[in-house]
Amino acid sequence: MGRELCVGPVERPDKYRLVRLEGSGGEASLWRAEVDLAGESEAVAVKVLHPQHHDDLARISARWAEQAELLRFVTHPSVIGVREYFEGAPPHPDAGGTRSLDTDAPDRALYLVMNWVTGLPMRDWLLLHDGREGTVRGLRLLEQVADALEMLHTGRATPSGRAVVHGDLSPGNVMVGDDGRAILVDFGLVRLAPHRTQAAAGTPGFAAPEVWSRGEYTPAADRYSFAALAFFTLVGTPPPLDEAQIAAQLFGHPFLVNTPPAQVEQILAGFSVDPTLRPGVVEWLQHLRGAASTSTRSIPADPASGAGPGPSTPGSGAGRGPAPTGRGARSRPRAVVGGAHGAHGEYTGTDAADDVEEQLAECRSGPGELVWFALLTRHWAVTRTWWSNRSGGRSYHVKLRDPDGDWVVVEMRLRDEGSSSRLVWANGAGGVMTECPSELARWLAPV
Numbered sequence: 054m055g056r057e058l059c060v061g062p063v064e065r066p067d068k069y070r071l072v073r074l075e076g077s078g079g080e081a082s083l084w085r086a087e088v089d090l091a092g093e094s095e096a097v098a099v100k101v102l103h104p105q106h107h108d109d110l111a112r113i114s115a116r117w118a119e120q121a122e123l124l125r126f127v128t129h130p131s132v133i134g135v136r137e138y139f140e141g142a143p144p145h146p147d148a149g150g151t152r153s154l155d156t157d158a159p160d161r162a163l164y165l166v167m168n169w170v171t172g173l174p175m176r177d178w179l180l181l182h183d184g185r186e187g188t189v190r191g192l193r194l195l196e197q198v199a200d201a202l203e204m205l206h207t208g209r210a211t212p213s214g215r216a217v218v219h220g221d222l223s224p225g226n227v228m229v230g231d232d233g234r235a236i237l238v239d240f241g242l243v244r245l246a247p248h249r250t251q252a253a254a255g256t257p258g259f260a261a262p263e264v265w266s267r268g269e270y271t272p273a274a275d276r277y278s279f280a281a282l283a284f285f286t287l288v289g290t291p292p293p294l295d296e297a298q299i300a301a302q303l304f305g306h307p308f309l310v311n312t313p314p315a316q317v318e319q320i321l322a323g324f325s326v327d328p329t330l331r332p333g334v335v336e337w338l339q340h341l342r343g344a345a346s347t348s349t350r351s352i353p354a355d356p357a358s359g360a361g362p363g364p365s366t367p368g369s370g371a372g373r374g375p376a377p378t379g380r381g382a383r384s385r386p387r388a389v390v391g392g393a394h395g396a397h398g399e400y401t402g403t404d405a406a407d408d409v410e411e412q413l414a415e416c417r418s419g420p421g422e423l424v425w426f427a428l429l430t431r432h433w434a435v436t437r438t439w440w441s442n443r444s445g446g447r448s449y450h451v452k453l454r455d456p457d458g459d460w461v462v463v464e465m466r467l468r469d470e471g472s473s474s475r476l477v478w479a480n481g482a483g484g485v486m487t488e489c490p491s492e493l494a495r496w497l498a499p500v
Contacts, residue, residue, distance in 0.1 A: 258291025
């Protein structure tokens with residue numbers, strides 16, 4: 054077994070021991086490393102520039118130096134801390150710490166050392182925390198991210214009061230520590246706002262439209278990315294390009310299924326193609342949390358029609374018209390499906406039961422069977438059905454309504470063997486939620 058590779062500045066070339074490669078991107082790789090401190094080893098993260106970029110070392114070095122200096126101004130528990138930035142020799146075996154290096158040596162490397170975060174990227178964390186509790190905890194993580202971004206955007210991070218833009222907010226660039234705190238990492242595109250470049254970069258699906266079209270980085274671009282991050286937290290995919298499809302998917306979530314039209318408009322503003330219309334991240338999240346806390350309450354039936362709340366069609370009554378069904382512009386959108394009956398027409402009985410059974414690939418046990426039997430009684434009618442590519446697998450959703458106007462939204466996921474379904478959650482009128490199949494069975498039993 055070979056010796057560990059070390060890196061360090063000129064005066065201490067073996068300062069950091071590279072322990073494990075954690076990831077690699079287009080520009081650099083990220084290592085878990087160790088540094089000796091008071092006789093003990095402490096973990097740090099070391100970003101190492103790929104050798105193929107060394108011909109452009111001067112330009113990249115200037116950018117990394119600016120990134121490091123900028124982040125040293127930021128003191129927030131949800132922002133990664135930077136320890137140092139330096140140029141040094143390429144990774145090399147430990148020489149016992151007694152060697153110094155020639156500063157004129159042609160073979161140089163670039164390093165950025167940051168605090169180590171023990172935890173998971175939010176992208177992976179969401180895979181392990183689904184269901185109602187996972188969504189609730191995910192919204193709390195978004196609050197921490199919003200607080201950090203608000204500090205950056207309002208200029209409180211710099212003595213001059215200039216705004217700071219993260220530039221690449223995505224589920225892979227938010228770490229969830231073992232202590233439950235969300236931490237913004239990978240500030241490789243951090244900017245002092247406003248900033249415009251011809252070499253736009255970012256994470257597809259999360260970067261704002263003006264980043265790709267104009268190379269424009271502003272706090273408003275981060276606001277779009279934050280809304281996209283929230284969409285991913287709830288739905289499990291990046292948002293589609295079309296606003297009507299965003300509405301159809303986002304407000305089909307059990308937490309938002311009965312969002313009032315005014316709140317729909319406020320939330321959709323976060324995805325606006327016009328940067329000036331996007332609210333600040335804290336304000337926008339308040340709108341989202343407010344909708345989540347009110348939309349699960351019962352909406353009284355219309356006395357004239359005897360109808361209950363009905364299927365959510367965000368934007369109707371707000372000048373948008375019904376959301377379209379079918380595939381969106383991206384490769385993994387949530388598709389709204391309703392068989393031959395359409396997504397918004399009610400249907401019940403054998404036809405509805407057969408449609409649910411077909412969508413669940415002949416699933417004949419678990420909550421799928423409960424829904425199937427409930428439809429055969431003709432007491433419940435389907436008002437909407439849809440699939441979602443949620444983190445961890447595909448989920449099937451059915452919204453049911455009874456003659457009294459009460460409704461239930463059931464989200465279920467096929468088990469790996471495909472022979473049964475697992476209840477993710479059910480959400481009923483009055484704001485009641487459950488993850489217990491036996492309780493769902495009581496809800497669906499005809500009176």
